[in-house]
Amino acid sequence: MGGPPVSAGMVTVGTWRDDTASMGSVLKALDDLRCRDHRGAVRTSFLTLLVVGDAATEVDEVFDTVHGLGQNQPSRVVALRLLPGTGHRLAARVGVHLLPRGDQCLGIDDVALELSGDVTSHLDSVVEPLTLPDLPVVVWCRKDHPDPEDALLLTTDHLIVDSAVAGGRAGIVQLDRLRRRVQVTDFAWLRLLPLRRHLAMVLRRPELRPVLDQVSAVTVTGGDLDRALLAGWIADRLPGVPIDDEGDRTAGPSVVLAGGDVEVTVEQAAASVTTSVVEGEGPAWESSIGAPPATTAGLLASALLQLRPDPVFDGALAMAVRRSHPG
């Protein structure tokens, strides 16, 4: 394990590593490093971010992403890389950094652990000593959804996942079970935000607002997962409206909403969102606005800023599951 990458403006106070570490030595290393130049810095009290990845996970990439959050760093980042094999292994790397924010200097820690053997079945015992007192613990699962019975969830206040890489549409049943245990943010849902936002905003226009009371048909397109989430969302928010989710699966996500003699279409492409409105036989009104693809750091920042229940996502997910598995 090499030295941790740091973002612009961040100053590393010190690093420590040990390929045969114990949790005691990791905690001592954190204390020792913090006692160097770190005492003049303000210890932030935002949250502990725990990142869980598999053997293929590049820990440096994780820290790159987290440090890419700039001034909105979690107070402590713990990256767990779970290795195959039954032999016990606990390798650790610790970094302590300073980050200027306004007229203050904030202190930030990161810990990277490589684990294998029995300890991977008892991650809570590794994580608990590293959580900061009284602060939320946010777990970001970069690959698979965790098992809803995983003991790790006992120490988790908020779970961040990406359904697009964790099973796609097939994984939403498990995700629905997870969100009943713990608050969940799904990057796949956040990626659809530009589309949802434009549709919602255009329907706030006073002249279009009545369309919502007369919706007769909705069509959604996009990949399997996007279609499931969008259809679940519409079905949950506009109960009883007929939804056609068998549209173009190769196109980007879109929603076409017809009501009265008005048809509103919002399409999300790779780098833009296009909204068009056709009223009767009249000409189409169209607006296209640049919306660069969301970066992982951008999605993570959005997730960390909204650590609260999201009943709209919960409703969309539950409805998506019900539509996919009517039984």
Next chain:
Amino acid sequence: MGDSTGTLGRAVDDALAHPLFEGLGVDRAAPPAAVVIFGASGDLTSRKLMPALQALASRDQLSPGTAVVGVGRTDLGDEGFRRRMRQAVEAAARRRPGGGVDEQAWSQLEGGFRYVSGGYDDLATYKDLGETLDDLDREHGTAGNRLHYLSTPPGVFSAVVHQLGAAGLHRPAPGGQFCRVVIEKPFGRDLASAHRLDQELHEVLEEDQIYRIDHYLGKETVQNVLALRFANTIFEPVWSRQYVDSVQITVAESEGVGDRAGFYETAGALRDIVQNHLLQVLALTVMEPPASMSPTGIRNEKVKALDAVDVLEPEEVLADTVRGQYARGWLGGEEVPGYLEENDVAPDSRTETYVAMRLRVDNWRWAGVPFYLRTGKRLPKRVTEVALEFSRVPHLPFAPTQAAQLGPNALVLRIQPDEGITLRFGAKIPGQAFDVRTVSMDFSYGAAFLEEAAEAYERLLLDALLGDPTLFIRTDEVHQAWRIVQPLLETWAEEPVRPVPYEAGTWGPVEGDRLLEADGRRWRRP
């Protein structure tokens, strides 16, 4: 919009809330409206109002049916106004670390810029404005709603409002929900002129249409005074004469008068800071808990708090207040001119740039607790804070030498900069001896929240669009504040002597220090 929409409430305009809008992370969103800015070519529009509107659009808190209409004497034209607003947005973006213009938000706004040029007392200006607003209702979906923002010199407030009335623009257009008028301080020059201004405004507008803005109330940390006091168990029980020995409120500026001498010569620190910012902070500090965080609940309690402040008799003004004027000195390693050397300042000016005062709040909670207020320009640093110093313990079971370094407990609310709260208390100094020293326990906003605070004008503009007057000043608050300040104005006007000079870069004249020393206390060093 009813009174239930309070500071701590959430508000998305009811008529336009819809099921697909929920869950977008937008707690508060404005209805469609034309925001009409009088004095649109001025500094406030470029520096504060336009960046605030752009920030609101960026957070989806403005309706797509939002238009911005500039009114001013300068003939800019629609395109010139749009260009100027774009420059303002770009300049604001440059001030943010790594900030660029949110083009999506800008594209939402840019189609709604219009400009009307003309004199503020010329009815033709308002007829043009009326036609422009009608066009916007038809073409841009502003829905007949109006928010008139008077970013003009106070001398034309009355003329603008009367012409709005004459042109029928003081009410929403047919089908619209509201027409509100935001006015910037100062609200009069004294108690009589404040009454006169109100009377003139009320000839055209209902009180609930008038939004008197004091941007201090839009600051997160000022609002946090309410959260600290009324959301916690541990502070309110000690927030009274039983435990509080004295309260100090400081609003210090390191800047001099700069290019505001024209205004400042007619105002001074008393009108510029004390009558509004300082007394508003005082009101929030001493008010009783409201039954709810509704606009009426909070503003009623603030009025009652100000009403409890004892008005000084003329002889008390001389004993309990100090006015100063900065002289040449050194600040931040640079020699800076005295007030009388500043551009556009009369060589024999008697305008005060520093005020210190001792007030009493005569009610059950605060009787006997002195409130020391001070403000000044060219003080060593820019800082605003409220400090409650607590009474000493009834019996100190230490030898005097052991507690020699022990000061009073204090709770300091830091409003700017380094926003946060400090609790000062005694702790044992590590070592064999049992010596006690005062230490600080700090809470810092910057280290506790990932969320960034909205600029004061963002908050207040959105509140005005939503019809939430909680953070605006009601007419009776204005009158109460002038009632407190009026004896100082009158007594000082009759005083033959000039304000006491103090060296720039110091904490004010020694007379200010003596005000507290006479009570056996001293100013904190913020």
